[in-house]
Amino acid sequence: MKVEEKRKTGMYESVMHQFNNAAEVMGLNPEIKKILAATNNEIVVHFPVKMDDGKIQVFTGYRVQHNNALGPYKGGLRYHATVDIDAAKALAMWMTWKTSLAGLPYGGGKGGIQLDPSKYSTAEIERITRRFTHALGDNIGPDYDIPAPDVNTTAQMMAWISDTYMSTKNPLERSRFAHVVTGKPVGSGGLEGRDRATGFGVVVSIQAWADWKKTTLKDKKYIVQGFGNVGHWASLFMKEKGSILTAVQDASGTIYNPNGIDPQELLEYTQTTKGNVAGFPKAEAIDPSLFFGLDCDILIPAALGNQITDENADSIKAAVIAEGANGPISPEGESILSKKGIEIIPDILCNSGGVIGSYYEWLQNKQGEIWSIEDVIGRLEKQVLTSFKKVVDAASEYKTDFRTAAYIVAIKRIELTYNQRGVFP
Numbered sequence: 001m002k003v004e005e006k007r008k009t010g011m012y013e014s015v016m017h018q019f020n021n022a023a024e025v026m027g028l029n030p031e032i033k034k035i036l037a038a039t040n041n042e043i044v045v046h047f048p049v050k051m052d053d054g055k056i057q058v059f060t061g062y063r064v065q066h067n068n069a070l071g072p073y074k075g076g077l078r079y080h081a082t083v084d085i086d087a088a089k090a091l092a093m094w095m096t097w098k099t100s101l102a103g104l105p106y107g108g109g110k111g112g113i114q115l116d117p118s119k120y121s122t123a124e125i126e127r128i129t130r131r132f133t134h135a136l137g138d139n140i141g142p143d144y145d146i147p148a149p150d151v152n153t154t155a156q157m158m159a160w161i162s163d164t165y166m167s168t169k170n171p172l173e174r175s176r177f178a179h180v181v182t183g184k185p186v187g188s189g190g191l192e193g194r195d196r197a198t199g200f201g202v203v204v205s206i207q208a209w210a211d212w213k214k215t216t217l218k219d220k221k222y223i224v225q226g227f228g229n230v231g232h233w234a235s236l237f238m239k240e241k242g243s244i245l246t247a248v249q250d251a252s253g254t255i256y257n258p259n260g261i262d263p264q265e266l267l268e269y270t271q272t273t274k275g276n277v278a279g280f281p282k283a284e285a286i287d288p289s290l291f292f293g294l295d296c297d298i299l300i301p302a303a304l305g306n307q308i309t310d311e312n313a314d315s316i317k318a319a320v321i322a323e324g325a326n327g328p329i330s331p332e333g334e335s336i337l338s339k340k341g342i343e344i345i346p347d348i349l350c351n352s353g354g355v356i357g358s359y360y361e362w363l364q365n366k367q368g369e370i371w372s373i374e375d376v377i378g379r380l381e382k383q384v385l386t387s388f389k390k391v392v393d394a395a396s397e398y399k400t401d402f403r404t405a406a407y408i409v410a411i412k413r414i415e416l417t418y419n420q421r422g423v424f425p
């Protein structure tokens with residue numbers, strides 16, 4: 001999760017390029033296109049936090065709410081040096097398409113703070129997170145805008161957000177607000193299985209792709225960029241399919257073993273290195289610039305946006321790219337991949353397991369229920385497969401690629417709502 005973003009403002013260009021392309025292919029009503037091309041609210045907060053040395057530092061936090069035609073804004077908060085208003089806008093738009101495609105009663109939002117969390121103590125991160133929550137105030141809420149984990153944010157941080165938000169409410173109503181955030185730890189209203197939901201969904205969609213291609217995942221070689229929550233869980237589930245992990249890249253380095261890297265052993269190693277893969281003894285360190293060109297069948301980018309660009313797309317050998325990350329391929333990179341016949345399982349489908357898990361958590365909290373992990377995993381698999389089928393059908397109806405097809409399914413659902421409700425007043 002620590003691979004540096006190639007170009008800072010590129011993600012917004014990417015999402016607009018994808019949206020404009022889909023709007024053209026589907027013949028989107030130009031009036032509705034105007035609405036969806038804009039973000040509803042862009043919130044920027046500056047807030048002071050006391051550091052461990054007693055000094056005050058002022059942080060800038062973002063929350064962009066793109067669209068809520070289908071329900072409350074939904075999407076993660078990331079803590080990373082690349083967070084800015086353009087990144088938050090792009091990521092919020094992707095959430096709108098993702099929740100719509102998944103058939104959830106949500107819109108899209110995203111936010112975060114521009115910081116490198118490894119530079120702060122746990123106590124500082126707790127105060128930063130609580131103060132950010134306080135600064136956002138009623139810009140978030142369980143029926144209005146529901147954050148969740150994203151790059152560098154954890155279940156523990158979600159528990160702090162939930163506790164801070166609840167603590168500012170009338171004590172008699174406190175528990176009505178626990179689901180202001182999802183991705184909480186299981187002991188604090190979190191969902192069993194939410195931790196693995198994104199990685200699991202990635203592998204369900206890769207399996208669906210393999211079934212559609214009438215092939216199997218057994219003995220297929222795959223490489224993963226990012227070994228955070230998405231990358232490591234996806235690798236563990238790929239292992240269950242009998243696939244072979246041959247290389248992993250993160251900000252600390254790139255490791256390679258053509259005979260296979262055991263994801264479980266690598267996970268245990270990274271638990272001793274603050275998450276870094278560099279130095280794993282059962283693989284060799286290679287030059288990071290060689291990573292995308294490595295021989296493999298499946299490439300799983302599971303780190304940051306704009307990693308696959310015109311600079312490296314031509315070297316890619318994989319038959320399919322499964323987008324665990326949001327926006328990992330730039331439009332220029334994508335056009336090269338398409339000429340090479342490389343298929344893409346688009347982010348808004350491929351990594352939708354996370355927000356689907358969030359939806360189950362939110363429902364569980366609202367209804368005072370506790371779901372078993374078997375229920376969660378079973379429902380999740382069915383729901384991702386349903387989306388996959390919708391995308392395959394739209395791709396054949398519109399004679400287009402999976403990304404454009406996924407956008408069309410997502411946008412149609414929102415278009416229908418606007419057509420039925422009209423625009424106030």
Ligand code: GLU
Pocket residue numbers: 074075076077098146147148149150151182183326351352354355356358
């Ligand atoms: N951050 C995740 C995503 O990009 C999950 C969002 C959520 O659960 O709300 O989809």
